[in-house]
Amino acid sequence: MGYEIVKLESVCYSYPRNKDHVLYNINLSVKKGEFIVIIGENGSGKTTLCKCLNGIIPHSERGRFRGRVLIDSMDTRSAYLSEIAKKVGIVLEDPESQLFTTTVFNEVAFGPENLNLPVEEIKATVKWVLEAVGLKGLENRSPATLSGGQKQRLALASVLAMKPAVMVLDEPTSQLDPLGTEEFFSIIEELKGRFGMTIIMATHKTDEVLPLADRICVLHRGRILACDKPEIVFSTVDLLEKIKIPVPTCFSLSNYLKDKGGLNINSFATPEEAEEEIRVLLNHQEKY
């Protein structure tokens, strides 16, 4: 992991005509190549935080914005959105409004075209990206005729094609079925592993992100309650359940066995670790 590529310094934000802070004193720094997951109940400020990361706030959405967001030591307030776009790609939750061309191919090519890249390079990129997200062969289809899941993957592809250093994903799997979600996360895994992309993702699906995330940020009413390794964050099961954040199944189970079941075991995060613990427990019983 390298230098700090994204840095938020005491960011506060409230929407126009509403005094309540949607984000309050957010401090967060993300290192290059890190995968940060933002979790929080609906209305906790996840989407707003995502929009701060690529300058949509304060450029496109008005309201009271204080603090600084630095992307690669470039202040988002003074840079042009199109300049930030070269470094930070964002996939928003609603895929429909992000697709506005007539074919899948042109949709993916739109970003690189704006970056004035050579035609051959764009064609190669589009081919690679569509293969990566599993939309190969649909180049000439109209985005409007795709299924919800395909649209979400196309929205990802169209941002991916610009090869941003930082990828911001706002609930990118909200319209995907379990299998589609799994596929989506395997794409993300590849991006992280093979290309060392920095990824910041807001999601509800804690089970799926658990093995991938470097850090989990818990957002509650616009404040960061915790931001640490998944094992540490999810071990505070009671707190998380109180603020309505789904705890990954394994954590919840291990916590239940320890607290309610009174079993003397270590916490486990994966099925493999669970198996290990159960074996230890069984061995222990056989001895007596």
Added chain:
Amino acid sequence: MALPTSYIPRDSIIHKLDPRIKLVIIVCITLLVFITTKFLPIGILFFSLLVLWKISGIPLKRILSYLRVLVFLFLLLIIMQAVFYPGEKVLLEPLIPEAVPLVGGKGNITLEGVLFGLLLCLRVLTLMCIFPVLLATTTLEKITLAMVKLGLPYRVAFTATTAINQLPVLQSEAGVIMDAQKLRGFMVFETGRFLSKIKALHVLVVPLVMGSMRRASMMGIAMDSRAFGAFKKRTFVDEINIERRDRIALAVFSLFTGVILFFSF
């Protein structure tokens, strides 16, 4: 339902033509329709457009759906022209009796008036038939590129073609809104009379306009995040080139224009 603006993927000669040539031809045909005031040239124009439709693979049945929409306008045009157009051959005696002061004795329905009304209708119909020829045979990206190559700023060209692209979205959204209201027991769209349907239009239009404004702002954000307008110059993956067939098409069209103008005056 396919809108008259939707692209029809085919491999016809018209699909292959350079969109710039198509744009020029379409603008010229539009001008011709405005210039000519005689039945013969308009008839030729209308018939030639139908031939172009056939070649491009646009179903000719679409004309019927145009007629269904335009029938009221056409009736109004014919009646107005029939009554008010000055003419010699009277078909029907004055509508307004002589006794009425000022306007008494006016309102002869004349043959010339009816014919002029019919001519106007044919001109409107011909105008309606022009744009599908371009839109059904050219992707919007290529039209954008053609506009840029003809000297329009990219932003303007993009705005124009995106507006066309959003029409089907708007249409399907209107359908969703109407369905949602029907499901909540709003009967007017299903069983209401024409006038009450018009009166109820605001319950459709308000959410539709609000929705499209929200969509537009979201789209703006998505465009910004994809570096729209980051550089003065921009790559276009699509290519358009003026080739031999384009020159031939232009020559044939010039000849055609000559014929139309000859019959017009």
